[in-house]
Amino acid sequence: MGDGAFDFWNAVIKHWPTTHHQHCWIHKTVNVLNKVLKSVQSRIEEMLHDIWM
Structure with missing residues (x-):
């Protein structure tokens, strides 16, 4: 996990190209909540x- 750490992700991709990116729980939660009804x-x-x- 490396939210906003672009240099970090560039290094990860270079050395471990099959690594999956993952957002932190705060960003995941915000992304989900943006997709559902306010109610x-x-x-x-x-x-x-x-x-x-």
């Missing part, structure tokens, strides 16, 4: 937090 966002956020914890 269910708080419940989904709680559920994602339960998964993370």
